[in-house]
Amino acid sequence: MSKGFMLVCDGSNGAGKTTVIKGIEAYLTSKGYEVVLTREPGGTEIGEKIREVILNPETPQMTDIAELMLFGAARAQHIEEKIKPALAAGKVVISDRFDAATFSFQHYARGIDLKIIKTINDLALNGFKPDMNIILDLEPELGLQRVQQRGEGLDRLEDEKIDFLKRARDGYLAQANAQPELFTVVDARHSQEQVLQQCLKVVDELVMRNS
Numbered sequence: 406m407s408k409g410f411m412l413v414c415d416g417s418n419g420a421g422k423t424t425v426i427k428g429i430e431a432y433l434t435s436k437g438y439e440v441v442l443t444r445e446p447g448g449t450e451i452g453e454k455i456r457e458v459i460l461n462p463e464t465p466q467m468t469d470i471a472e473l474m475l476f477g478a479a480r481a482q483h484i485e486e487k488i489k490p491a492l493a494a495g496k497v498v499i500s501d502r503f504d505a506a507t508f509s510f511q512h513y514a515r516g517i518d519l520k521i522i523k524t525i526n527d528l529a530l531n532g533f534k535p536d537m538n539i540i541l542d543l544e545p546e547l548g549l550q551r552v553q554q555r556g557e558g559l560d561r562l563e564d565e566k567i568d569f570l571k572r573a574r575d576g577y578l579a580q581a582n583a584q585p586e587l588f589t590v591v592d593a594r595h596s597q598e599q600v601l602q603q604c605l606k607v608v609d610e611l612v613m614r615n616s
Contacts, residue, residue, distance in 0.1 A: 408495065408615045408616075409491060409492035409493065409494065409495045409496050409497060409498065409615075410492070410497055410498075410536040410537075410611055410614075410615045411488060411492060411497075411498040411499075411500065411535040411536050411537075412429070412497065412498070412499050412500075412535065412536060412537050412538075412539065412607075412608065412611060413499075413500045413502065413503040413505065413535045413537070413538040413539065414426050414429070414499065414500070414501055414502075414539050414541065414604075415501075415502050415503065415505050415506055415538055415539070415540055415541070415577065416539075416540040416541035416542055416543065416574075416577055416591075416593065417541060417542060417543040417544075417545060417548045417570075417573075417574055417577075417593065418545070418548045418549065418552055418570065419543060419547070419548030419549060419550070419551035419552040420541035420542070420543040420548055420551075420593035421541060421551075421593055421597055421600060422501055422502075422541060423501070424597050424600075424601070425539070425541065425597075425600060425601055425604050426442060426499055426501060428601040428604070428605070429499060429601075429604060429605065429608055430442060430499060432605055432608065433497055433608065433612075436612070438496070438497045439494075439495070439496045439497070440496065440497045440498075440499060441487070441491045441496050441497070441498045441499070442499050442500075442501075443483070443487060443488070443498060443499070443500045443501070444500060444501035444502060445476075445479065445480060445483065445500060445501070445502040445503050445506065446459050446460075446475070446476055446479040446480075447479065447483075448479075448482075448483040448486075448487050448488075448500070449479075449482050449483055449486045449487055451478075451479070451482045451486075452479040452480075452482055452483050455475050455478060455479040456479065458475060459472060459475050459476065459479075469511065469515050469516075469517055470517070470521075472511065472515075473507070473511045473517060473521070473522065473525055474525060476507050476511070476525075476529075477507075477525040477526060477528060477529040478529070480503075480504065480507075480526070480529040480530070481528065481529040481531070484529070484530065484531070484533050488500075488533070489533070498535075500535070503535055503538065504526050504529075504530065505538050505540070505577060505580055505588070507522060507525075507526055508522060508526075508576055508580060509573045509574075509576030509577045509580070510573050510576070512576065513572045513573060513575055513576025513579065514569045514570070514572040514573040514576065515569075534587070535587075536611055536614075536615070537587060537588070537589060537607060537611055538580075538581075538587055538588045538589070539588075539589050539591060539604055539607055540577045540578075540580075540581055540588055540589065540590045540591065541591055541593040541600065542574070542577065542578065542590050542591065542592055542593055543574075543593040543594060544574075544594075545567055545570035545571050545573075545574060546567065547594070548570070549567075549570070577590075578590065589607045591603045591604055591607075
């Protein structure tokens with residue numbers, strides 16, 4: 406049985422995460438892998454309920470620390486209930502966002518002290534980490550245009566001011582620069598097919614590493 410591995414698809418809003426994740430799933434399935442798709446916040450019954458609270462645009466009164474702790478709670482449940490069992494069974498886990506998003510949105514964008522972020526995240530992770538984070542990088546202005554063109558409403562984080570989203574983007578790039586072994590940045594301005602092909606190169610490397 407092949408060793409399971411976890412890939413995170415993250416980055417700017419409107420950068421095409423959903424399309425890339427579906428493309429990677431189809432590619433790995435064609436190679437005989439069993440793929441588990443999940444997301445953060447969410448992924449479990451408890452996590453999805455927490456997601457409703459975090460992203461609800463009708464809860465603007467939520468404090469920054471409350472938001473951070475809710476993300477941590479959802480992540481702790483996610484890892485133990487869904488991610489670890491899937492990996493132990495040799496499956497590939499693909500998550501739409503993971504802990505890099507917490508550092509980007511709660512530290513770089515919100516300004517919560519890094520030590521507080523690390524304390525909550527370390528409790529949630531309990532030593533766990535994904536094998537690779539693919540960061541789909543896109544200017545926030547273009548990303549929001551794409552979201553609006555899809556005719557979808559904005560969630561509580563997408564509805565933040567553009568400076569907030571720019572700081573979050575800077576956070577992803579800073580993490581990728583500091584940990585190149587765990588992050589790959591893909592320019593999401595290109596066509597969906599070009600972006601997917603770049604991501605599949607990363608997937609192939611992971612497959613080789615874990616075969």
